[in-house]
Amino acid sequence: xxxxxxxxxxxxxxxxxxxxxxxxxxxxxxxxxxxxxxxxxxxxxxxxxxxxxxxxxxxxxxxxxxxxxxxxxxxxxxxxxxxxxxxxxxxxxxxxxxxxxxxxxxxxxxxxxxxxxxxxxxxxxxxxxxxxxxxxxxxxxxxxxxxxxxxxxxxxxxxxxxxxxxxxxxxxxxxxxxxxxxxxxxxxxxxxxxxxxxxxxxxxxxxxxxxxxxxxxxxxxxxxxxxxxxxxxxxxxxxxxxxxxxxxxxxxxxxxxxxxxxxxxxxxxxxxxxxxxxxxxxxxxxxxxx
Amino acid sequence: xxxxxxxxxxxxxxxxxxxxxxxxxxxxxxxxxxxxxxxxxxxxxxxxxxxxxxxxxxxxxxxxxxx
Numbered sequence: 572x573x574x575x576x577x578x579x580x581x582x583x584x585x586x587x588x589x590x591x592x593x594x595x596x597x598x599x600x601x602x603x604x605x606x607x608x609x610x611x612x613x614x615x616x617x618x619x620x621x622x623x624x625x626x627x628x629x630x631x632x633x634x635x636x637x638x639x640x641x642x643x644x645x646x647x648x649x650x651x652x653x654x655x656x657x658x659x660x661x662x663x664x665x666x667x668x669x670x671x672x673x674x675x676x677x678x679x680x681x682x683x684x685x686x687x688x689x690x691x692x693x694x695x696x697x698x699x700x701x702x703x704x705x706x707x708x709x710x711x712x713x714x715x716x717x718x719x720x721x722x723x724x725x726x727x728x729x730x731x732x733x734x735x736x737x738x739x740x741x742x743x744x745x746x747x748x749x750x751x752x753x754x755x756x757x758x759x760x761x762x763x764x765x766x767x768x769x770x771x772x773x774x775x776x777x778x779x780x781x782x783x784x785x786x787x788x789x790x791x792x793x794x795x796x797x798x799x800x801x802x803x804x805x806x807x808x809x810x811x812x813x814x815x816x817x818x819x820x821x822x823x824x825x826x827x828x829x830x831x832x833x834x835x836x837x838x839x840x841x842x843x844x845x846x847x848x849x850x851x852x853x854x855x856x857x858x859x860x861x
Numbered sequence: 862x863x864x865x866x867x868x869x870x871x872x873x874x875x876x877x878x879x880x881x882x883x884x885x886x887x888x889x890x891x892x893x894x895x896x897x898x899x900x901x902x903x904x905x906x907x908x909x910x911x912x913x914x915x916x917x918x919x920x921x922x923x924x925x926x927x928x
Binding site: 615657658660661662663672675676678679686689690691693694697700701702704732736799 | 866867870871874875877878879880881882884885888896897900902
């Protein structure tokens with residue numbers, strides 16, 4: 572006997588659908604609207620087709636910003652992931668010190684992005700900041716408002732300061748879940764410190780490490796607030812990352828069409844990369860459960 | 862007593878995390894003239910005036926909506 576189909580439950584999803592339509596789909600469609608139209612105000616729109624997309628794909632300015640963005644994310648991952656693992660391996664395992672270290676390490680993660688920018692903006696200044704002043708006293712020519720390299724170092728160090736703890740805490744959680752028996756077995760086999768790390772700790776951290784890499788990649792790829800507060804994208808355009816460039820284009824120059832086309836492509840790139848990470852992660856899970 | 866290498870690593874890392882925060886607190890307890898005129902590792906004339914200002918000045922309280 573066939574079961575009677577009852578689709579009434581779909582109505583229960585309706586409120587959520589409406590909510591998402593208003594909070595996500597409508598704003599996104601506005602951006603899509605701007606991306607395919609040209610406007611001179613008065614709410615009059617003229618069909619522009621793919622003009623803005625062609626403009627953006629061939630724009631040198633966007634290529635430069637994308638290059639800087641990829642370089643920045645690569646540097647951030649190359650520093651934060653190994654450093655985070657290293658810190659996690661050195662963290663105390665239990666007792667009073669473990670709790671204290673955990674609390675202190677979580678501090679930068681709790682500070683609002685704008686305040687992080689302000690902290691480093693002040694900290695790096697040659698006249699009133701401890702870092703800038705100390706470097707100047709040591710005879711190092713450091714000025715993040717004039718020198719592009721110094722600006723980059725400041726922004727990278729700031730991001731390392733802000734987010735390395737996240738990677739470290741995730742790895743720490745992974746390490747804590749390794750049963751003591753594994754280490755005892757390694758000791759019986761006279762395994763070196765390196766092989767304990769390579770064959771016990773690293774495989775057990777693989778899952779959390781992938782999440783850490785995904786989070787750090789996404790966050791650094793979309794970074795806006797902190798470099799905006801510290802350098803404002805300068806000197807020149809040297810620290811103008813994708814988000815900063817997008818904001819300059821949309822709210823600074825009011826080039827809504829190109830900015831909308833730009834943000835749609837930006838969104839697609841991030842979606843694509845997230846999908847790749849997701850696929851890799853689920854495949855890893857399947858391998859482990861086999 | 863032998864100091865463990867991991868303790869040294871953690872001390873350096875935690876100093877790196879805490880010194881910028883200390884500097885912000887240090888600044889918040891200094892007067893404006895002290896910040897711009899002298900360079901000192903701790904407030905020479907400790908003041909809470911900055912906190913009074915941020916909590917009572919209308920232009921600041923408006924931003925935080927706590928009037």
